[in-house]
Amino acid sequence: MSTTLSAGGQPPITSQITQLHDHYRALLRTRRAYTLLAVGGVLAFLAVALWYADKSNAGQFFDRLPYFFDFFIHFQPDEPMEIVRALFDLPSPFADGSFKYDYEVGRVYLFGDVYLPEYFYQMLVTINIAVISTLIGVTLAFCLSFFAASNVTGARTVRFVVRRFLELMRAFPEIVIAGMLVAILSIGPIAAIVAVSVHTVGSLGKLFYEVIENADTRADEGLRAVGGNWFERVRFGYVPQVLPNFVSYALLRTEINVRASTIIGAVGGGGIGEVFRLSIGRDHAAKTYAIILLLFLTIIGIDWISGTLRKRLVGQAAFTIGG
Structure with a gap:
């Protein structure tokens, strides 16, 4: 054919x-x-x-x-307004002398009769743990990531050691690290800060050095041609390129660390997670739902703020680099 x-x-x-x-x-x-x-x-x-x-x-x-659904059917407050009273530490008409309806016991008085409700204070403790842990983690991850990037550090031994160290930092979940540290540092926010910081270093370190390895090397080659040393190549050749992505990852990690700090509170890390565990363990329905409501609103607020900052900072940085 x-x-x-x-x-x-x-x-x-x-x-x-x-x-x-x-x-x-x-x-x-x-x-x-x-x-x-x-x-x-x-x-x-x-x-x-x-x-x-x-x-x-x-x-x-x-x-x-x-x-x-049996748990949710039986785990109900006496009335919906009881959730609001528990959230703002207001007197309860169902008070019978028991701790279940004593909403004033955890108040934090600022001055005179002005007070901060207990759950708002504990939420601030949780956010404080997350922010401090993120700052520590970002700082260490920023420094270590350049030693782990193959296009910045030529010594294979250095890269191998730094990468294995970052893997070790993120190998265990925050709650496992916090559980071990509570036995050493006792119950409190310090154990939570260390645990979240350790995991943040490992996670952000990997993301950071991958961003560095994908950066344009032409600026680095130009600096090397005119005799720039290693620090000058990093400072002027790579940092302006990778900084927008670094900021984006750092803000995203802040959101994750708020959730992680809440979970760690359940094992003795302090903050809102600890009072949530005590509330649900003592069968306090109104307090439990008040904490859930506060957590929900806080996470939404943090996500919105973080997303807005990420768009503005990354957009401005990209415009500055490009323009």
Whole structure:
């Protein structure tokens, strides 16, 4: 069977289009087959994991599933306004002398009769832990990231040591580190600050040196050509390029650290997490829902502020570099 050739000895355009179409359909069939295999594998693994967890008496998940909402049905305040009273430490009409309705015990008096409600004060403690931990983590990660970047530090031994150190810093979750430090430093915010700072150094250090490795090397080559030393190359060749991304990652990490500080409070790290654990453990519904409401509003506020700052700072930095 002969094939008609076009000018120049090539097959006609229609034949090329048909071949490309057939090739695309073959690739599409292969991709769909791999997708089905992957989804099937994930579903099978999930089914086996749930079956094993249930059979190994890990809480009898499926047996307890019908009673999932019983806790929320019975864990209710006496009335909705009781949540507001608990949030602002206001007197309760249900007060019977028990600690459950004593909302004034945790007040922090600023001067005279002016006070800061307990949960607002504990929320400030949590935010303070997150901010301090972020500042410490960003500072150390900034310094170490340049020694871990292959395009900045040529010594493989230095890069290897710094990268392994960063991996060690982020190898354990914050709550595990805090649990160990509580036994050494006692219960309080110091253990939480150290735990969150350690994990922040490891996480941001990796993100930072990856940003540095993707930076444009032309400025570095120019500085090296005119005799610039290592610090001058870093200061003028890389920092102006990577700083916008560094700021973006630092602000994002602040949001994460607020959540982490809340969780760490449950193991003795202080702040809102500790009072939340005590409240739910003592069956204080109004106090528990008040803390949940405050946490929800705080996280929304921090996310909004962080997002706004990230857009403005990164945008201005990018404009300055580009302009």
